[in-house]
Amino acid sequence: MDFTIVREKLDQAVALLNEQRLDAWLTFTRETSLTPDPCLDLIAGLGMTWHSAFLIFANGERLAVVGRFDVENIRSIGGYTTVIGYDQSIWPALNAALAHHDPQTIAINYSESDPAADGLTYGMRRALTAGLTGTAYADRLVSAEGYIAALRGRKSATEVARLRAAIGSTQKIFVRLTKWLQPGRTERQIAAFVDNARTALGLDPAWDAAYCPVVNAGPDSAPGHALPGPLKLKPGHLLHLDFGVKQAGYCADLQRNWYVRARGEVRPPAPVQHAWAAGWAAIEAGAAALQPGVAGWEVDAAARAALVAAGYPEYQHAFGHQLGRMTHDGATLLGPRWERYGNAPLGLIEPGQVFTLELGVAVPGHGFIGLEEDVLVTARGLDWLSKPQRRLWLL
Amino acid sequence: MDFTIVREKLDQAVALLNEQRLDAWLTFTRETSLTPDPCLDLIAGLGMTWHSAFLIFANGERLAVVGRFDVENIRSIGGYTTVIGYDQSIWPALNAALAHHDPQTIAINYSESDPAADGLTYGMRRALTAGLTGTAYADRLVSAEGYIAALRGRKSATEVARLRAAIGSTQKIFVRLTKWLQPGRTERQIAAFVDNARTALGLDPAWDAAYCPVVNAGPDSAPGHALPGPLKLKPGHLLHLDFGVKQAGYCADLQRNWYVRARGEVRPPAPVQHAWAAGWAAIEAGAAALQPGVAGWEVDAAARAALVAAGYPEYQHAFGHQLGRMTHDGATLLGPRWERYGNAPLGLIEPGQVFTLELGVAVPGHGFIGLEEDVLVTARGLDWLSKPQRRLWLL
Numbered sequence: 001m002d003f004t005i006v007r008e009k010l011d012q013a014v015a016l017l018n019e020q021r022l023d024a025w026l027t028f029t030r031e032t033s034l035t036p037d038p039c040l041d042l043i044a045g046l047g048m049t050w051h052s053a054f055l056i057f058a059n060g061e062r063l064a065v066v067g068r069f070d071v072e073n074i075r076s077i078g079g080y081t082t083v084i085g086y087d088q089s090i091w092p093a094l095n096a097a098l099a100h101h102d103p104q105t106i107a108i109n110y111s112e113s114d115p116a117a118d119g120l121t122y123g124m125r126r127a128l129t130a131g132l133t134g135t136a137y138a139d140r141l142v143s144a145e146g147y148i149a150a151l152r153g154r155k156s157a158t159e160v161a162r163l164r165a166a167i168g169s170t171q172k173i174f175v176r177l178t179k180w181l182q183p184g185r186t187e188r189q190i191a192a193f194v195d196n197a198r199t200a201l202g203l204d205p206a207w208d209a210a211y212c213p214v215v216n217a218g219p220d221s222a223p224g225h226a227l228p229g230p231l232k233l234k235p236g237h238l239l240h241l242d243f244g245v246k247q248a249g250y251c252a253d254l255q256r257n258w259y260v261r262a263r264g265e266v267r268p269p270a271p272v273q274h275a276w277a278a279g280w281a282a283i284e285a286g287a288a289a290l291q292p293g294v295a296g297w298e299v300d301a302a303a304r305a306a307l308v309a310a311g312y313p314e315y316q317h318a319f320g321h322q323l324g325r326m327t328h329d330g331a332t333l334l335g336p337r338w339e340r341y342g343n344a345p346l347g348l349i350e351p352g353q354v355f356t357l358e359l360g361v362a363v364p365g366h367g368f369i370g371l372e373e374d375v376l377v378t379a380r381g382l383d384w385l386s387k388p389q390r391r392l393w394l395l
Numbered sequence: 396m397d398f399t400i401v402r403e404k405l406d407q408a409v410a411l412l413n414e415q416r417l418d419a420w421l422t423f424t425r426e427t428s429l430t431p432d433p434c435l436d437l438i439a440g441l442g443m444t445w446h447s448a449f450l451i452f453a454n455g456e457r458l459a460v461v462g463r464f465d466v467e468n469i470r471s472i473g474g475y476t477t478v479i480g481y482d483q484s485i486w487p488a489l490n491a492a493l494a495h496h497d498p499q500t501i502a503i504n505y506s507e508s509d510p511a512a513d514g515l516t517y518g519m520r521r522a523l524t525a526g527l528t529g530t531a532y533a534d535r536l537v538s539a540e541g542y543i544a545a546l547r548g549r550k551s552a553t554e555v556a557r558l559r560a561a562i563g564s565t566q567k568i569f570v571r572l573t574k575w576l577q578p579g580r581t582e583r584q585i586a587a588f589v590d591n592a593r594t595a596l597g598l599d600p601a602w603d604a605a606y607c608p609v610v611n612a613g614p615d616s617a618p619g620h621a622l623p624g625p626l627k628l629k630p631g632h633l634l635h636l637d638f639g640v641k642q643a644g645y646c647a648d649l650q651r652n653w654y655v656r657a658r659g660e661v662r663p664p665a666p667v668q669h670a671w672a673a674g675w676a677a678i679e680a681g682a683a684a685l686q687p688g689v690a691g692w693e694v695d696a697a698a699r700a701a702l703v704a705a706g707y708p709e710y711q712h713a714f715g716h717q718l719g720r721m722t723h724d725g726a727t728l729l730g731p732r733w734e735r736y737g738n739a740p741l742g743l744i745e746p747g748q749v750f751t752l753e754l755g756v757a758v759p760g761h762g763f764i765g766l767e768e769d770v771l772v773t774a775r776g777l778d779w780l781s782k783p784q785r786r787l788w789l790l
Contacts, residue, residue, distance in 0.1 A: 001605060001622065031510035033602055033721050038429045047603040049723065051735050067735075068711060072621055073606075087711050089734035110517040112525070115426035122505035122520040123513035127737075130507070207428055208442040210396060211468075226467055227396065316463060316482050326428055328444065339484035340446050340462075342522075 001045065003077045005249075008156045009042045010062055010079040016150050017058040023103035025144055027054040028120060028128055037119025039109055039148060041249070041325050046073050051090040051127075054080075057101055065093045091131045098137050106137060107144035113342030116330020117148035145343075149331035153322055154352035160376060160385075162250035163323065163354055166206070167374055167386050169245050170252040173197045181395055183235055183260050187215040187228035190241070198245055206244035206251035207327045213243035216368045223360060223368045235262040238272065238367030239395075240360075244327060251327045253356050254386055255372035258393045268392060272369075275361040276392050278310035279371045283357050286319050286334065287375065287382055290349060290357075297345035299334040303359060312361050318345070320355040323374055329354075353377045354385065396440065398472045400644075403551045404437045405457055405474040411545050412453040418498035420539055422449040423515060423523055432514025434504055434543060436644070436720050441468050446485040446522075449475075452496055460488045486526045493532050501532060502539035508737030511725020512543035540738075544726035548717055549747035555771060555780075557645035558718065558749055561601070562769055562781050565639050565647040568592045576790055578630055578655050582610040582623035585636070593640055601639035601646035602722045608638035611763045618755055618763045630657040633667065633762030634790075635755075639722060646722045648751050649781055650767035653788045663787060667764070670756040671787050673705035674766045678752050681714050681729065682770065682777055685744060685752070692740035694729040698754060707756050713740070715750040718769055724749075748772045749780065 017025060029037045032047040040047075043054055050067035057063070063082045064074045071085035084093045098106075110125065111117040120128075132138040155163070176197050177190070185193075194213045198205065205212035215221075215228040218237035233239055237260045244252035257276075259268045267273070286303030300319040308314060318335025321328050332347025334355060358372035369392075376383040412420060424432045427442040435442075438449055445462035452458070458477045459469045466480035479488045493501075505520065506512040515523075527533040550558070571592050572585070589608045593600065600607035610616075610623040613632035628634055632655045639647035652671075654663045662668070681698030695714040703709060713730025716723050727742025729750060753767035764787075771778040 031723055031725075033723060034433045034510040034725060035513055036431070046605065069618075069621075072617055076622070086735075087733075091734070110521070112518045112522045114518075115429040115516075118430055118516045118518035120517045121510075121513040122515045122517050123507045123509075125517040125520075126505070127507045210441065222467055223464075226464075227471070328426055328428060330426075330429060338482075339486070340481075 003045055005158050006043060006045045006077055007079040008158060013056045013151055014060050016147060020147055022107050022147060023058050023105050025056045025107045025147060027109055028124055035121050037109055038116045039119055042152060053090060053094050055097060063097055065090055095135055104140060105142055106140050107147050108141050109144050111143060111145035113344045114145055114149060114330045116152055117145045149347060153331050154350060155354055162248045164385055166245055166247040166250050166252040169201055169203060169247055170254055171387060174256050178393060183233055185233050187217050187231050190215045191228040194243060203245040203247050206246045206253055213241045216240040218367045219365055233260055235260050236366060238363060238369060240368045240370045242370060249325055251323055253323055253327045253374060255358060255370040256389055257369050258395050260395045271363050272366055275363045275369050278307060278312050279359060279361050279369055281310060282307040282359055283371050286357055290382060292349050292351050292377060294349050296332045296334045296347050297337050300336050307359060315359045319359060320357050323354045323356055349377055351377055351379045398440055400553050401438060401440045401472055402474040403553060408451045408546055409455050411542060415542055417502050417542060418453050418500050420451045420502045420542060422504055423519055430516050432504055433511045434514055437547060448485060448489050450492060458492055460485055490530055499535060500537055501535050502542050503536050504539050506538060506540035508739045509540055509544060509725045511547055512540045544742060548726050549745060550749055557643045559780055561640055561642040561645050561647040564596055564598060564642055565649055566782060569651050573788060576653060578628055580628050582612050582626050585610045586623040589638060598640040598642050601641045601648055608636045611635040613762045614760055628655055630655050631761060633758060633764060635763045635765045637765060644720055646718055648718055648722045650753060650765040651784055652764050653790050655790045666758050667761055670758045670764050673702060673707050674754060674756050674764055676705060677702040677754055678766050681752055685777060687744050687746050687772060689744050691727045691729045691742050692732050695731050702754060710754045714754060715752045718749045718751055744772055746772055746774045
């Protein structure tokens, strides 16, 4: 097992406690095959079975209290200063460790807005209250929402390298697909080709395999999270794919588009060209707004306004989400301030964050155009991790 | 996608609401790639992105309120009577549905003891309270712990058939491994052989690939959740594997053991034979106690007492766990009443449940013997789903 990123993240975790003036961060979990805490991938990289506590302190101490069978594995990470095993109950060791360090604030993993910071289940929250009964610590728990947003969002150099590799492999698969595509292929055949090209590279899908890729051939195909169907690609159709691989634990997420020319057609018809230009104008408006210190919703608003100004309806989703170990990597969202997004669009852009930039336009009679690129925010501007699809690919 | 089991489970869900005198069961989830609710596999079989609510009523109504892009997929299951899509907020539609049916009790997914019934995160629990503000329903929420235990635990005929298939494939891999094994093989080589045999069958590991299989060669290898190391299998060593495949969504979990005879040895030395006999006497004592109506801890106690009576130390884990979509499938546990197990050992055995029966004995100077079989509880006695390893395999 390679724990390089785990050790990088543990160092970052200590620094962030000091930056955010928190004394301690507690990840409290169990049976992660059923209810994983998304933070565990960052700070352990291993699944846990019994009650397990990972306590990071601002003074640099990193303590794990885990079931006896997990002690050696957690030690092998090389990032924890103390690893304590137990047999019957976690509480004697955990409460002793808290009493020893006496943190005034303990951040725990819950958030109404950010699923990546919401790994603590309600049952485990209740178990925590019960286990801390009679101590001073039950009243010192605060949400780690903002803390986890920074820890997960600010990618390390190793993390960015892995994202680039996943995006590169995804682009390679799009190139292979383009060579094989022709009218008459069905959505299911196209999805199967992509599955095979991916498994030939030994890679996992970046999201649920059933709709990774999403494939939309022509105007009768429903965009969004729909399963590929028997629809055939025909002249005059747009073909749209939403796809990414997961490679070495990190995800790509790209949308690409093709147009099947009818007999005698040299270029796509005007409505397709107009929609393409409007979509890209909106992507560029959003990209220009995506700068450190700006709120996520402001980036979405810039892209959304550009698309509406070009005469197209608003897309019914966010303009972008963070990308990392998960396709939807949580925290700050480039999205509108809709109720279902909670506080996520209020987050501020920071250097080191990786976002998708995405939107879609339906072209009646032809199909769906979906644009999606992956970018890294830096202090000196955007670093495009994907090779942007500036032009529609013609078949 | 094959939704046969989802439809079976939805029918079972309605019947169980009536059996347990509950009016409604609510699964409330979002972004399941980060924080999956284990119940969703049973009642949807698809991942969700936005706030999603699945409401099953005792009168037979099965309602889903999901983001607009998920509507068609949930309809395609064929098990929901009503599927409502939304764009910006789930609450208008969800609260209207509750007001229409006016349930007096609504079971939700949290449990301190059972991770399989604890899919509601703390952040989502808070979001639920906020969303139900001003309605009568915030005060009608109860834990679905016992309800989910029955729904997940009582396997349908299709589920049992899939478990048998996964166990059969796992046994096939053990047979192949036995033909290839010889002294000098390292734990890592043995693990790699098992990985290759599994992927050749196109199957996933039943748990975290890093320690599926667990491999212990000889007396210097740590049992439990340890990674396979460079230790070599030598004459006089016990070899122990803990392994299972996941096939069509269902898991096997078996432990198997080999003994490498020293030059001139016909059978294993007396301490190995005694440990083997004691281990099997304990498995049989537990199997005899495993009957409908008995509490989980009583089964564990019978096996534990038999092992101690034979002069061996207690195993530091439960005698058995349920097996299904997950290796540790939650709810009633054949375990001691230790704090970390919560209420799980207090559950009563029911027909239709599938359990592992497992325990381990260290044999100083030789290694570790771990026994584990998979059994189905029926009204007429135990149905052994695995072919029990009654004898140590000799190399």
